[in-house]
Amino acid sequence: MHSSVETLNQIIESGKTKVSMPCGKLLALGILAGIFISVGAAASNTVSSTIENPALARLLSSLVFPAGLIMVVMAGSELFTGNNLIMIGALQKQIPIGGMLRNWAVVYLGNLLGSLFTAFLIAVSGQLNLFGSQAAVTTIRTAAAKCALGIPQAFVLGILCNILVCVAVLMTYRAVSATGKIAALYLPILVFVLCGFEHSVANMYFIPAGLLAAADPGYAQAALSSGVSFDSLTVMNGLKNLISVSLGNLAGGAGLVSCFYWYSYRR
Template identity: 50%
Template sequence: MNSPAEVAKNYLSIGKGKSNTPIPNMFLLAFMAGAFIAFGGISSTTAAVSIPLASVAKLVGAMIFPGGLAMVLIAGSELFTGNNLIIIPVLNKDTTAGKCLMNWLVVWLGNLVGGVAVAGLCVASGQVSLFNGALATSVISTAVGKCSLSFGQAFLRGIGCNFLVCIAVWMSFAAKDVVGKIAAIYLPITIFVLCGFEHSVANMYYISAGLFCKANETFAAAATEAGVDMTNLTVGNFFGANLLPVTLGNIVGGAIFVGCIYWFCYIKGKNVHAE
């Protein structure tokens, strides 16, 4: 197992490498990560939807979702929230702020395309019609809830989420084998989902899937019959009321509360640099 100081030192090279990845590769790897997280999202909802006790359903879904991040880390891809840690080599002058921001932009967009693509696949294939359409109603209800948060709520939940996600990524770098990496991410990711914190990349799937279901007359009618008010579920709220504040919160939670603190504690003044 790598110590926290060793993880910090190793991430200097990892983050520098991420910031220097050619943009086409960066985008394609980000597409993969968006898809991986989306598959984690739909499997989580599918597992939880038919459980009547809400707290148990939430726990079951939270226990399934980490599979998405496991695919991101083990299969190889680029995830915006995890890449907020690139602030570490930036602070250490091993890469530039411009390269970091470019990575965040390209990866965010690639994650968006991957998440929306899987959402479209799930709705077009009829996967969300499982359990007599109850899954589609749940998908719509989840999206409505995310689009109904205030800016402040979404921002703060974004901070809580990416604090835990980046801690999970950090812990995975402490492990030296696949089993250890999966075990390391499992509890922090389960905790963030169970608490209802907001993950920008997951929401790229969750809300777009809700929008696709809303556009389907059968799914929309079922949701209305179930008492779901879809007024707030719009493309404008997708980006303005959710993705914007959640993304900003994710940056604060990951880059500042994890990246900056660990750089200060383990790297600042140590005269270590990326290899």
Template identity: 45%
Template sequence: MKDDSSHDAYGPAKIALLVEDVGIAKARLPLFQMFVLAILAGAFIGFGAAAYSAVMSGIDPAFGPHKLLGGVVFSLGLVLVVVGGAELFTGNALMVMAAVDRRITAPELLRSWTVVYLGNLAGAAGLALAFGFSGLLDGPMGEVAARISQAKAALQPVEAFFRGALCNALVCLAIWLTFAARTVSGKILAILWPISAFVLLGLEHSVANMYFFPQGWLAASGVPVGDAVRNLVWVTLGNIAGGAGGVALAYRFAYLGKPAR
């Protein structure tokens, strides 16, 4: 019989090699291409966040089943990033694997993170502005948008940091699992459950917040800019810790040999 092993999922050791190779390619993208792909990723995550805001309109956001449905629709963002192809800051925490093995330099890693972060911000905020002009934030969706941004701004730094770390552990695990899949449907299923779980649990994603805060301002949330910036700083640091440390380094040391000297 013909061997059909090409349809089998990749094992963790192979995934580690693939993730590291992709990290090298990401670090060496031309600057303009990197920035454009980052803008797209910010907008893609924004579409997922907008869909979440619409789903939560008129219902109790603390009720678990409702938040699970919100997580399912929010997953659209990462599906678009992975399948459509774009550069997402939180997922690029996995590039640390290549940096630890000295296959990319620290300046290359920081260049990528900085450019992609700014591009994600531009894409997410730009999409929020488009929704503001659409009139969709004038009704129930706008009320939800204001409540979401107010709740995020009220988080204390320690809360924001750890919610960010836990969030990006799940996001990077979702991306890790997509490397196991060899079909689009497999990649979508790999994304669905980790992302739905982080939304259900009320965790914090920096790029999603780049959309949620401008959306809230356009819906008259009254959140001070300083509170939004503070949230983004602590959530971003948590995202780096959870993705780079909690996932990337753990798998690197588990599957790619001895720790780098």
């Protein structure tokens, strides 16, 4: 296992590579990351869709969702939340602020496009028909709950989420083997899903998928029959959630994890 100083040096060197990538490559890798996270999100909705016990449903979702981030890291794509660690290189004055902001903006756009594309594919594929449309009901319920969050709550849940995501990514730099990297990713992501923290890129899938499901009369009726209220599920509430959670993720990843680790182990 690498030392903390070696780990931060690796993160800085990785950040230099990330900010020097052409926009087209960043966008493509961002789209892939959005797809990977969305597939994990869709799986987490699906696995819990027939479970009546909410605690057990949340546990099952948390066991499945980490597959998305594992694919992102192990397959080499670009995720906005993980890339908040580039801030360490900027604080060390080895990465220009402009390059870091460009990376975040392009990757965020790519993540959004990949997530929207996956939500569309899930909607038209019939995947939401699983278990008598209970997959659709869970998709609507999940999205409505996110849209019902107030701005302060969504922001704080976003902070907590990206503390765990960035710590997970940071630990992959400490690990030497592929098995170690996967284990480093799995447990923190399991915890954030189990606790109900908010991840901006996951919500780029969850909320549009819920909107698309609710627009289908059959799925909407199934949700109402299951006692799911989705009055909060609107485009405006979805945007409010996404902005609040994204800023919270930024504060947790770039503001807390990056700054504290840089301060503790800077050269």
